[in-house]
Amino acid sequence: MHSFFKKYLPFSKAQMQEFVNYRAHAIVWVLMEFMFLVLQYFIWKAIYDNSPNEIINGYSFLGMITYVLLVRVVSSLTFVMPSEYISDDIRSGAIAMNLIKPINYRTQLFFKSLGDIVNSIVFFVIPLVVTLIIVAFFVDLEVTLTLPVILAFICSIIFAFTIRFFIGYIFGLIIFLTINSFGIFQLRRAIEGIFSGVIIPLHFFPEWLYQIALFLPFMQGLYVPVRIFMGNYETNTDILNALLFQLMWIGILYVIAIFFWKKAVHRLVVLGG
Amino acid sequence: MIEAKNLSKTFIKYEKGVGLKGMLKTFFKAKKVEKKAVDNISFRIDKGEIVGYIGANGAGKSTTIKMLAGILTPSSGEVIVDGNNPKKDRIKNAYNIGVVFGQRTQLWWDLPLIETYGILKEIYNVSDQDYKERMAFFNEVLDIDSFIKSPVRTLSLGQRMRADIAASLLHNPKVLFLDEPTVGLDVVAKQKMRDAIKLMNQKFQTTVILTTHDLDDIEELCKRIMIIDEGTIIYDGSIDKIKKDFGFMRQVEFEIKEDVTLDFKEKYKLSEEDLKVSRELNKISVQFNKNKISVSEITHYVMKHAFVTDINISETSIEDIVRNIYEKGHYA
Amino acid sequence: MKRHLTIYKYFVSQHLKRLIEYRVDFLIGILSFVFIQVSGLLFLYLIFQHINAINGWTYEELILIYAMFQIPRGIDHLLTDNIWLIPRYIIRGEFDKYLLKPLNVLYSIVSERFQIEAFGELIVGVGLLIYIVPQLSITFALYDLIVIPLLIISGAVIYTSIKLLTATLAFWIKNSSSIMVIFYDIADFTKQPLSIYPKAFQFVLRNVIPFAFTSYFPSAYLLGLYDPLTITIQALVVALVSMFVAYRFWKYGLKTYESAGN
Numbered sequence A: 001m002h003s004f005f006k007k008y009l010p011f012s013k014a015q016m017q018e019f020v021n022y023r024a025h026a027i028v029w030v031l032m033e034f035m036f037l038v039l040q041y042f043i044w045k046a047i048y049d050n051s052p053n054e055i056i057n058g059y060s061f062l063g064m065i066t067y068v069l070l071v072r073v074v075s076s077l078t079f080v081m082p083s084e085y086i087s088d089d090i091r092s093g094a095i096a097m098n099l100i101k102p103i104n105y106r107t108q109l110f111f112k113s114l115g116d117i118v119n120s121i122v123f124f125v126i127p128l129v130v131t132l133i134i135v136a137f138f139v140d141l142e143v144t145l146t147l148p149v150i151l152a153f154i155c156s157i158i159f160a161f162t163i164r165f166f167i168g169y170i171f172g173l174i175i176f177l178t179i180n181s182f183g184i185f186q187l188r189r190a191i192e193g194i195f196s197g198v199i200i201p202l203h204f205f206p207e208w209l210y211q212i213a214l215f216l217p218f219m220q221g222l223y224v225p226v227r228i229f230m231g232n233y234e235t236n237t238d239i240l241n242a243l244l245f246q247l248m249w250i251g252i253l254y255v256i257a258i259f260f261w262k263k264a265v266h267r268l269v270v271l272g273g
Numbered sequence B: 001m002i003e004a005k006n007l008s009k010t011f012i013k014y015e016k017g018v019g020l021k022g023m024l025k026t027f028f029k030a031k032k033v034e035k036k037a038v039d040n041i042s043f044r045i046d047k048g049e050i051v052g053y054i055g056a057n058g059a060g061k062s063t064t065i066k067m068l069a070g071i072l073t074p075s076s077g078e079v080i081v082d083g084n085n086p087k088k089d090r091i092k093n094a095y096n097i098g099v100v101f102g103q104r105t106q107l108w109w110d111l112p113l114i115e116t117y118g119i120l121k122e123i124y125n126v127s128d129q130d131y132k133e134r135m136a137f138f139n140e141v142l143d144i145d146s147f148i149k150s151p152v153r154t155l156s157l158g159q160r161m162r163a164d165i166a167a168s169l170l171h172n173p174k175v176l177f178l179d180e181p182t183v184g185l186d187v188v189a190k191q192k193m194r195d196a197i198k199l200m201n202q203k204f205q206t207t208v209i210l211t212t213h214d215l216d217d218i219e220e221l222c223k224r225i226m227i228i229d230e231g232t233i234i235y236d237g238s239i240d241k242i243k244k245d246f247g248f249m250r251q252v253e254f255e256i257k258e259d260v261t262l263d264f265k266e267k268y269k270l271s272e273e274d275l276k277v278s279r280e281l282n283k284i285s286v287q288f289n290k291n292k293i294s295v296s297e298i299t300h301y302v303m304k305h306a307f308v309t310d311i312n313i314s315e316t317s318i319e320d321i322v323r324n325i326y327e328k329g330h331y332a
Numbered sequence C: 001m002k003r004h005l006t007i008y009k010y011f012v013s014q015h016l017k018r019l020i021e022y023r024v025d026f027l028i029g030i031l032s033f034v035f036i037q038v039s040g041l042l043f044l045y046l047i048f049q050h051i052n053a054i055n056g057w058t059y060e061e062l063i064l065i066y067a068m069f070q071i072p073r074g075i076d077h078l079l080t081d082n083i084w085l086i087p088r089y090i091i092r093g094e095f096d097k098y099l100l101k102p103l104n105v106l107y108s109i110v111s112e113r114f115q116i117e118a119f120g121e122l123i124v125g126v127g128l129l130i131y132i133v134p135q136l137s138i139t140f141a142l143y144d145l146i147v148i149p150l151l152i153i154s155g156a157v158i159y160t161s162i163k164l165l166t167a168t169l170a171f172w173i174k175n176s177s178s179i180m181v182i183f184y185d186i187a188d189f190t191k192q193p194l195s196i197y198p199k200a201f202q203f204v205l206r207n208v209i210p211f212a213f214t215s216y217f218p219s220a221y222l223l224g225l226y227d228p229l230t231i232t233i234q235a236l237v238v239a240l241v242s243m244f245v246a247y248r249f250w251k252y253g254l255k256t257y258e259s260a261g262n
Helices: A002-021 A023-049 A061-077 A082-092 A094-100 A105-138 A147-178 A181-195 A207-214 A223-229 A236-271 B019-028 B061-069 B090-096 B113-123 B128-142 B157-169 B187-204 B215-221 B239-245 B264-268 B295-305 B318-328 C002-021 C023-047 C059-091 C105-111 C116-136 C144-168 C177-191 C199-208 C216-222 C228-255
Strands: B002-015 B031-045 B050-054 B076-081 B097-101 B175-179 B207-211 B224-229 B232-238 B249-256 B275-280 B283-289 B308-315
Touching: A002 A105, A023 A061, A023 C177, A061 A147, A061 A223, A082 A105, A082 A147, A105 A147, A147 A181, A147 A223, A147 A236, A181 C023, A223 A236, B002 B061, B031 B061, B031 B076, B031 B232, B050 B061, B050 B215, B061 B076, B061 B097, B061 B175, B061 B207, B090 B097, B097 B157, B113 B128, B113 B157, B113 C002, B128 B157, B128 B187, B157 B175, B157 B187, B175 B187, B187 B207, B187 B215, B207 B215, B224 B239, B232 B239, B249 B295, B264 B275, B264 B295, B283 B295, B295 B308, C002 C105, C023 C059, C023 C116, C059 C105, C059 C116, C059 C144, C059 C177, C059 C216, C105 C228, C144 C177, C144 C216, C144 C228, C177 C199, C216 C228
Parallel strands: B050 B207, B050 B224, B097 B175, B175 B207
Antiparallel strands: B002 B031, B002 B076, B224 B232, B249 B283, B249 B308, B275 B283
C-alpha cells in the first residue's frame, strides 16, 4: 500500500508545484472566478427583480445565490482535467511512453488530478468558503447543516470527484480515438454545462428534460452534492438513495472507461502512435 | 558572410523552491538566477565555408545558432549575417537563411508533404523553374518522392529530417543552420543528408554551420570546426590543424582472452596525456603519445602478460581529440 | 499582398480537404456547437417561463441580443482561431518557426487556420436574426447596408484584439491559455442587457473590455435606442483602439521573446 502511494503521490505533488510556479496565472484565475460569481449575482437579481413570484421552482433569490456559490465550490472541489492531460500526451506523443511505463496510466492521471484538487482547494475553495461564511453572518442563506448532511456531503463530493474524473478520462480516450481535441472539449463542456446544473438548476427543467438528466452522469458530478448541502433532500433515506445512485454511476463509468481504454490501446498498437 | 563580435547571451531563470516550504516561498518571491549561456564569442565565417560547431549539451551551441538565426537577441555584442542584423532585419534575413532544428520540424504537420513545399514556394517567392529544378534535385539526393504525398505526421524520423532539409534549402538560402540534423538517423539517411549538404555547398556556395554530436558528420563535411565549452570558444580552426597537432596520438586496441591486471602507470611512469588506458571486458584500449612511447613497447608489455587474440592500431579519432581538448579546458 | 492571399488560399483549401476527409471530426464540431447554442437559448427560454421582461427587455429582444452576439464572434472564430494556440506554440518551442519565415509573424500564425466550423455560429446568428426581426418591428434604412456590417466587423475586431492581447501574455507567463479563456468568456455577459449590471461594470464592458459593442449596442441600435452615426463612430473607434493596443502589445512581446531551451 505504502509503495503504491510512493509511486503515485509524486504526480499529485508535481501538479501542485506546477500551479505554484505560475503565480500570475493563479492569481488571475482566482480573481476572475470571483468576478463571474458577482456577475451571476446580477443576472439572477435582475431576474428575481422582474419576477412576480419570490420563489421560482423552489428557489428563492437567496437560495439561488447560495446555489450559485455552491456550484462553484463543488466545481472546484471536483475540478479535474484528465482529458486535457490525455490530449496533451497524445499531441506530444508521450502517450506511447506512458503506456509502456510500469505505472498504471489511469492511476497516474488520477493522482495528477488529486494534486489539481489540492491546488483548487488552497487557492479557490478556501477563500470562497470564507466568503460564504462571512455572507452567512449577514444574510440568512437558508442552509441548515446537520451532521448527517455534512457527512453525506463529504461522501458525495468524493463520489462526484471520481465521477468527473472518469468522465474526463473517457472523453480523453474518445479524443484519442477521434483525433479531434477542441471539438470534443467543447462538446463535453456544453453538455456538462446543461446537464450538471451549472447553467441553471436542474429543477428549472421541464419534466422530460429532467428525466434525461438522470440518465447522464453529469448531474451526479455537481448537482447532487449541491442539493445535499442545501438540504433539498427531505429525508435521510433520500440522501442515502442519492449517494447510492452516485455509486452506481461510478460503476457504470468504470466499465465504460475500461471499454474505451481497450479500444485506445488497440488503436495505439495498430497504428504505432 | 557571418560575423559575430563579442557576442554574449545571459538568461535569467527563476529558481524553483524545493519541497512544500520552498514552493510556497517561490510563490511569493522567486529568486533570480543568471546563466551566461554564451560569453563573449567572436568569429567570422566566409561564404561557402562549412563549419562544424561542436560542444557538450548546454555549452551554448543552440543559443549561438538562435542568435545567428534571429530568434534570440544577444545580451551584448553584435551579429551580422550577410550584412543584416538577424533580429532587426528579420524578414530580410529570413530570405537568406535556412534552418533545420533536429528536434523540431518546420513542416506543416497535418498536410501532405508536397503541400509544405508548395506553401514555402509562395512564401519565399521561388520561381516555377527553380522550384522544379530543386524538387528534382531533392528527389535525386534525398529520395523524397517516395513519401511526398504522405501527411507529415505519418513520416518516420528519417523521412522527416530529409524533408526538413529539403524545406530549408528550397529557397536556396545563402546560409544554412543545421542544429543536430542527423540525430536518430540510420546510416543510410545520414549519408543522404551529408550528400545533400555537400552538393548544395558545391553548387551554390551555401555557407553552412553545423552543430552535431556526430563527429563523422564533421569529418565528412567540415574543413573547419569551432569548439564551444561553457559559453566560450575554446578552439576555432581547421580540422587538419587539430589532426596535425594531435597527430602524435595513436590508439591501439587489444582483445585478450582472459582478464589480467596490467599496471601501465607503474611500469612506464607517464602522465595521462601521454598514456591513457581504458578497459572494457576483454578489450584494452591504449591511447599514447608516439613520441613518448612506442607501439612495440606497449604491445610487448601486453603480450607478455596476456593472451592477445586481436590487435587494432589506429589514429586517435576526432572524438578523443575533442575530449582531450575539453578536459584540458583549452587548446594550447 | 497577392502573395499573402495565395498563401491564405492554400491553407483554406487544405483545411477544406481535411474536413472532407475527417468527417467525424467535422460532425462532432457541429454537434458541440449545436449544444452550446441550445444551452444558451434554453436558459433564456426557461427563465422567461416565469417573467415577462428583464429591465424592460422582452424575450424576443433578448433573442435579438443573442443572435447579434453570435455573428462577430463567428467571424473572429473563423479567421483568427490559431491565436488560441499561441501559448501552446511558445511552450512547446514550436513558435520559433514563425520567426524564421520572411512573413509577418502574426499573419503567419493566423493564416494557418481557417475554422470552417465557425460557420455554425454564423448560421445560428443569422438564422436567429431572420427569425426574430419580423417579430420585433424593426425598420431598416438604406444606410443600414453600411452601418450593420460596420458594427459587426467592429465587433469581430474587438474579439480578435482581446484574444491577441491575452495571447501575448504567453511571452512572459507562458501558459496564458486560461487567461485567454477567462477574458473571452467575459463576453458572455454581453448576452444580457447592460442595465442589469452596476455602473462600474457597464463602464468596463463598454470602455475597458468593450464586448458590449459586439452584441448589446448593435442590438440596442436596431431597436432604435441609438442613432446610426453615433453608434457607428463609437464602434469603429473602440475597435480601432482595441486593435492598435493589442497589436502594439504583440509587437512588444515579440521583441522581448526569448526562445525556450531545447
